[in-house]
Amino acid sequence: MSYDIKGKIALITGGAAGIGYTYSVELLKNGLAGVVIADLNADNGNQAINTLNTEFGANKAVFIKTDVTKFDQLEAAFKLAISTFGTLDIVINNAGIMNDAHWELEIAINCNAVAQGSLLGIKYMGKNNGGKGGVIVNIASILGLQELAGCPIYVGTKHFVVGLDRSFGTPYYYNLTGIKFGTMCPGVTDTPLISEAGKFALQGYPDLGRVLAEELGSLPKQPPENVAKGLITLITKGENGSVWVSEGGEPIYEVAIPERQTLRKNNADIKFKIVNVISKNFCEMALSTNFRRANEFAASVYRCFSNAAVCTSTPLLKRDYSENTKPAQCKVALVTGGARGIGYHISDSLLEAGAKAVVLGDILVDDLEEATCRLNEKYGENRALFQPCDVTKKEEMEKIFKCTAEKFGKLDIVVNNAGVAESEWDKVININTTGLVLGTILGFQHMGAHKGGRGGYIINVSSILGLQPLFSMPVYSGTKWFVIGFTKSMGSEYFHNLSKVKVMAVCPGVTDTEIIKNAGKATLPTFDKLDKEAAKSLASLPPQGPEEVGRSVIEMLRDGENGSVWVSEACETYKTVMPDRSTFKPPPPCGGHGKKKKDKHKKKASPEDRKVCKNYDSKDQEKKAHSKNEDQCKKDHKHDDTCKKDDGKHQEKKVHSKDEDKCKKDHKHNEKCKT
Structure with a gap:
């Protein structure tokens, strides 16, 4: 998908210094007609445009002071581009x-502003809005593809960008808007952001700043100019939705992120195929009429078939927790978003598995009271309590944690389940990321051994959409990618050794909840028929009831490893194996051969190389066997057997060099060769 930069106009946020400034330089070198630099630092911004206009010509660059977290200021930058150019x-x-020390601002800049900038790009460039189309590049990081203990929240924000872009970079949006989306993941780059990183670690964790500095110091470094050159490749040659890495001063390369189905630890792809067949027949009915009946039927068929054909263990629905295997025995748990759906059924499963008590937090007060009454009727008085709580408000979250610890004298399990999918995408980011981070931090404070606690468990609820893109809900998908990156980083050896708290993530599949029932209302506004497409895309995935996720959490508490990511889908639970980022990099072409066309296959390739190089065939092998050197040619032609390896015209093409006339004169046995 080629794109010509010449004569184009660009807008770059954070473009006054560092990598952002070098983007402007490289784009102008490649024929860019003009650039708008939007940045909060006015001094750097004015200096940048003065330098650019001196080097590339007057009026090539303009600057506007911009706080990207403010919608009106960010949109003003887009309007300036239109009015100027x-x-x-x-x-x-x-x-x-x-800056994990100020993580709320970090999320606002790295997540909200990127989502807002993408939507404004569609508004001002999209063909659906009268524009010509174009290119949107969102800057992530290599930490959007791997975990890092030193900056877990930053890692989450960069995972968000990758997930957001993979959902925006789908055919639906390109066909509608004519805009190509691409993601750039720079490695460690010599900018102030990296050189001062040790100051910006999450507070309250000894030596975490040093850990961060050491972790970043162990990665290969590069100058900003290397990233800028890579950007040109991404813009001009990158495919829609592609993700690229620039690191260590090496040429940029596109990464191949594995499909979600390949991540499961135990290979049971047959199960997914079985459920997919079932879902095609029943999901449409489930989403439009009676989800429960369709789910019960699909789940029962799935369990029967999987037990018979795959010889799985006893289905989760029939699992009996004996006294010595109850992973929640005598534990005290706190579940956010616990009034209904997945949160309620996780609470139910915890009590069934032996929990001493569960405290439910939610903003739905009436539903909270009803849920608590049902649980107490089922398991006994005061086994379930509730506390109204908005997870985005720090004081309310602190209150529910404090009340739980004071009531029971301890806290053992925290389940950060609260989440939404709505058309108000900024609210989605705030609840799904900010609320979850706050719950995790408070969990460490109340359970961590470094704070006088006895350790414990934190389960963060993500989604299968944190492992795959979904075009109909790109922001929601991005938030669930955030959960994966953040959880794996908090589940590092550093945090566990310090706190004795085990952190894991569960990724529910399509589950009978309000989010799924109202999926059509949760799509971004102003996009044609996106609500119907959302229901259709979710209907292609296998369904399950929320009680299945509750059982999956119990499986995780019993068998899960720190930092692990689990999937609960179609009535089964399995652990994912997240591959190392280095495996995303494509192998060298032809096993290292062919850096230049004229030198391709100069040396005889090994069998392993021939497997890698698709262009290596029998003709190439024969050409290598015969030297272009005339003396070697004479030696080769002394033996009839050599000449007779192939027959007819094919043999003549293989044996004779381009200088056939000279070869005829030198070789007296020419006729013999022709046979």
Whole structure:
């Protein structure tokens, strides 16, 4: 999907210094007609445009002071591009910070502003809005593809960008808007962000700043110019939705992120295929009429078939927790978003598995009271309690944790389940990321051995959409990618050794909850028929009831490893194996051969090389066997057997060099060769 930069107009956020500034330089070198630099630092911004206009010509660059977390200021930058240059073709959402010490601001800049910049790019460039289309590049990081203990929240934000872009970079949006989305993941780059990283670690964790500095110091470094050159490749040659890495001063390369179905630890793809067949027949009915009946039928058929054909263990629905295997025995748990759906059924499963008590938190007060009454009727008085709580408000979250610890004298399990999927995408980010981070931090404070606690468990609820893109809900998908990156980083050896708290993530599949029932209402506004497409895309996935996720959490508490990611889908639970980021990099072409066309296959390739190089065939092998050197040619032609390896015209093409006339004169046995 080629794209020509010449004559185009670009807007770059965070473009006054560092990588952002070098983007402007490289784009202008490649024929860019003009650039708008949007940045909060006015001094750096004015200096940047003065330098650019001196080097590349007057009025090539303009600057506007912009706080990207403020919608009106960010949109003003887009309007400036149109009013100054008459058009806009390229948007680079580059503004970002690494500052876990101020993680709320970090999320606002790295997540909210990138989502807002993408939507504004569609508004001002999309063909659906009268524009010409164009390119949007969102800047993530290699930490959007791996975990890092030193900056877990930053890691989460960069996972968000990757998930957001993979959902925006789908055919639906490109066909509608004509905009190509691409993601750039720079490695450690020599910018102030990296050199001062040790100051920005999450507070309250001894030596975490040093850990961060050491972790970043162990990764290969590069100058900003290397990333900028890579950006040109991404824009001009990258496919829609592609993700690229620039690190260590090496040329940029596109990564191949594995399909979700390949991540499961135990290979049982047959199960997924079975359920998929079932879901095609019943999911449409489930989403439109009676989800429960369709789910019960699909789940029962699935369990029967999987037990018979795959010889699985006893289905989860029939599992009996004996006294010595109850992973929640005598534990005290806190579950956010516990009033209904998945949160309620996780609470139910915890009590069934022996929990001493469960405290439910939610903003739905009436539902909370009803849920608590049902649980107490089932398991006994005061086994379940509730506390109204908005997970985005720190004081309310602190209150529910404090009340739980004071009531029972301890806290053992925290389940950060609260989440939404709504058309108000900024609310989605706030609840699904901010609320979950706050719950995790408070969990460490109340259970961590470094704070006088006895350790414990934190289960963060993500989604299968944290492992795959979904075009109909790109922001929601991005938040669930955030949960994966953040959880794996908090589940590192550093945090576990310090706190004795085990952190894991569960990724429910399509589950009978309000989010699924109202999926059509949760899509982004202003996009044609996206609500119907959302229901259709979810209907293609196998269904289950929320009680299955509750059982999956019990499985995780019993068998899960720190930092592990689990999937609960179609009535089964399995652990995922997240591959190392280095495996995303494509292998060298032809096993290291062919750096230049003229030298390709100069040396005889090994069998292993021939497997890698698709262009290596029998003709190439014969050409290598015969030297172009005339003396070697004479030796080769002395033996009839050599000449007779192939027959007819094919043999003549293989044996004779391009200098056939000379070869005829030198070789007296020419006729013999022709046979």
